[in-house]
Amino acid sequence: xxxxxxxxxxxxxxAFLRRVNLSRREICREVYEAHRxxxxxxxxxxxxxxxxxxxxxxxxxxxxxxxxAMTMRSLSRETGMSTGALYGYFSGKExxxxxxxxxxQRTTWHILRESMAQVSHPLEKLRVxxxxxxxxxxxxxxxxxxxxxxxxxxxxxxxxxxxxxxLRTEQLFADILExxxxxxxxxxxxxxxxxxxxxxxxxxxxxxxWKYAKRGISVDRYAGQxxxxxxxxxxxxxxxxxxxRRTPVARSERxxx
Amino acid sequence: xxxxxxxxxxxxxxAFLRRVNLSRREICREVYEAHRxxxxxxxxxxxxxxxxxxxxxxxxxxxxxxxxAMTMRSLSRETGMSTGALYGYFSGKExxxxxxxxxxQRTTWHILRESMAQVSHPLEKLRVxxxxxxxxxxxxxxxxxxxxxxxxxxxxxxxxxxxxxxLRTEQLFADILExxxxxxxxxxxxxxxxxxxxxxxxxxxxxxxWKYAKRGISVDRYAGQxxxxxxxxxxxxxxxxxxxRRTPVARSERxxx
DNA sequence: GTCTATAGAGCGATAGAC
DNA sequence: GTCTATCGCTCTATAGAC
Numbered sequence: 085x086x087x088x089x090x091x092x093x094x095x096x097x098x099a100f101l102r103r104v105n106l107s108r109r110e111i112c113r114e115v116y117e118a119h120r121x122x123x124x125x126x127x128x129x130x131x132x133x134x135x136x137x138x139x140x141x142x143x144x145x146x147x148x149x150x151x152x153a154m155t156m157r158s159l160s161r162e163t164g165m166s167t168g169a170l171y172g173y174f175s176g177k178e179x180x181x182x183x184x185x186x187x188x189q190r191t192t193w194h195i196l197r198e199s200m201a202q203v204s205h206p207l208e209k210l211r212v213x214x215x216x217x218x219x220x221x222x223x224x225x226x227x228x229x230x231x232x233x234x235x236x237x238x239x240x241x242x243x244x245x246x247x248x249x250x251l252r253t254e255q256l257f258a259d260i261l262e263x264x265x266x267x268x269x270x271x272x273x274x275x276x277x278x279x280x281x282x283x284x285x286x287x288x289x290x291x292x293x294w295k296y297a298k299r300g301i302s303v304d305r306y307a308g309q310x311x312x313x314x315x316x317x318x319x320x321x322x323x324x325x326x327x328x329r330r331t332p333v334a335r336s337e338r339x340x341x
Numbered sequence: 342x343x344x345x346x347x348x349x350x351x352x353x354x355x356a357f358l359r360r361v362n363l364s365r366r367e368i369c370r371e372v373y374e375a376h377r378x379x380x381x382x383x384x385x386x387x388x389x390x391x392x393x394x395x396x397x398x399x400x401x402x403x404x405x406x407x408x409x410a411m412t413m414r415s416l417s418r419e420t421g422m423s424t425g426a427l428y429g430y431f432s433g434k435e436x437x438x439x440x441x442x443x444x445x446q447r448t449t450w451h452i453l454r455e456s457m458a459q460v461s462h463p464l465e466k467l468r469v470x471x472x473x474x475x476x477x478x479x480x481x482x483x484x485x486x487x488x489x490x491x492x493x494x495x496x497x498x499x500x501x502x503x504x505x506x507x508l509r510t511e512q513l514f515a516d517i518l519e520x521x522x523x524x525x526x527x528x529x530x531x532x533x534x535x536x537x538x539x540x541x542x543x544x545x546x547x548x549x550x551w552k553y554a555k556r557g558i559s560v561d562r563y564a565g566q567x568x569x570x571x572x573x574x575x576x577x578x579x580x581x582x583x584x585x586r587r588t589p590v591a592r593s594e595r596x597x598x
Numbered sequence: 599g600t601c602t603a604t605a606g607a608g609c610g611a612t613a614g615a616c
Numbered sequence: 617g618t619c620t621a622t623c624g625c626t627c628t629a630t631a632g633a634c
Contacts, residue, residue, distance in 0.1 A: 113450070124602095124603090125602085125603075126601085126602065126603090127603085127633095128601075128604075130602085134603095148407065148493075149494070150407070150493075150494060152407065152409060152410065153409060153494075155622080155623060155624080156623075156624060156625075157622090157623080157624095160606095165604080165605090166605040166606055167605085167606075167624085168602055168603095168604065168605060168606065168607095168625090168626075168627080168628095169603070169604045170607070170608095171626080172602095172604085175624095176624075176625075177624065177625090200617070204443050230612065233493070236405075236407075236490070237406065237407055237410075251552075257398050274566070276556070277558065277563075277566055278566075278570070279554075280545065280547070280552070280553075281542050281566070281567070281570060284541050284542050284544070284545030284549075285538050285542065285543075287541070288537065288538070288540075288541035288544075289546075292537070292633095293539075295508075295537070295539075299533070301534065306534075309531070309534055309535075309538070310538070312574070313535070313538060313570075313574050316573050316574035317569070317574060318572035326624095328619075412613070412614055412615080413615060413616075414613090414614070414615090424615085425616080428615095428616075433615085433616090434615075499615070570610070
């Protein structure tokens with residue numbers, strides 16, 4: 085168990101990055117494992133280097149103009165590789181789409197589960213779930229933005245999977261809330277609906293990222309605000325009594341002084 | 342001034358529709374006024390009829406596949422008009438985009454201002470602003486969805502205008518919160534940030550409309566939930582004492598019993 | 599010399615505005 | 617219906633690493 089000081093550090097975005105070791109190399113490797121068949125490149129070193137270039141370029145163009153508007157020629161220009169070379173790294177545009185789509189979700193679920201395993205109190209679970217989700221989206225902003233914006237253009241098969249992923253994280257929030265209600269910590273009449281609202285706020289962070297950046301709102305700050313907001317509504321009187329300490333000073337305390 | 346019974350009715354979605362008289366004809370007329378130059382059709386009756394057909398079709402296709410993926414052929418098929426005929430109603434695809442983009446925003450602002458003029462207490466203002474916004478998006482769902490999803494594909498000039506509109510409604514929420522803080526009704530440390538979160542929740546209603554429909558959540562219900570949620574966080578002790586009665590029974594009361 | 603990755607013109611097909 | 621621009625993708629000669 086970490087000391088209180090470590091907990092505080094742990095809750096910060098930088099500490100999160102250190103903890104999950106979410107290197108770009110790591111992401112690349114995950115994608116590669118899932119698309120071995122389509123990749124013709126043999127030497128791992130060149131693969132890693134160029135795959136990252138390709139992802140960067142593809143996400144940059146797609147997030148600005150849309151995936152459909154990204155041509156292989158434009159991707160070639162952006163990455164500095166020839167169109168012919170590009171096809172060593174994926175079997176077609178469809179395949180590239182698949183890589184870009186699945187990565188955000190897979191990583192989210194992977195790290196979210198890992199983070200959740202370390203806490204048991206519903207209130208703490210809620211905080212960790214919100215923070216982790218926000219931090220992840222911050223660390224992989226282009227991937228999240230891409231997944232959010234392009235999901236609706238997918239063919240039915242892939243779209244269904246994207247929707248399922250969306251609902252699964254929402255259900256995670258709902259489960260936490262329900263557990264808290266059963267334990268008397270939360271007082272929420274419709275956990276699933278509140279979960280939807282939480283998800284909406286989390287998504288706004290990466291969909292409107294430019295806005296928050298311009299206002300100097302850090303992801304730490306945003307996470308704290310969302311958590312305070314949710315707790316002010318969801319935490320029951322009983323829950324308030326025995327709530328774990330938070331940093332910064334919990335809003336509910338400020339209000340009742 | 343309406344009696345309490347009328348207030349309750351007034352807060353419902355159907356009553357809202359009756360009040361604002363937001364007929365499709367009305368919307369069409371507004372658009373027409375703004376694009377007189379590009380329209381070659383003379384007889385107002387045929388204009389109105391076909392313009393509505395075109396908007397319906399264009400929104401349906403665009404909201405499913407994206408505006409860029411909508412071809413004049415597909416629009417022709419959807420509307421049952423020849424491609425040649427379509428060009429009597431707009432000067433080009435770009436022009437059609439402009440029509441579709443601006444309408445949601447213009448109408449929102451128009452009706453929002455009108456609704457806000459009738460209330461003065463910040464708490465009531467907040468409720469009216471949230472409800473009105475949600476109800477409007479419900480009444481003009483395809484328009485709102487289109488505006489939200491296609492904004493990022495606009496050329497810089499139009500995009501800037503879309504962003505400005507977004508910020509303006511957000512600022513409306515922030516202004517209400519700030520006024521409430523000055524009056525001691527609200528206790529909010531960062532009104533603009535909270536306003537952003539409110540907007541995020543409002544947008545989720547029309548972006549994820551299919552989800553809420555499947556769960557049987559009505560717009561009335563959703564509005565009530567958002568308002569309760571915001572008030573649990575934002576309303577100060579003083580504000581709770583002298584808050585206007587709400588329907589259904591205010592959540593803050595339920596919690597303190 | 600061998601194996602790997604690249605360049606980039608070219609092909610066939612199609613989409614898409616008018 | 618027509619005509620054009622463009623797109624995804626392939627192919628092969630070549631450059632480069634070891």
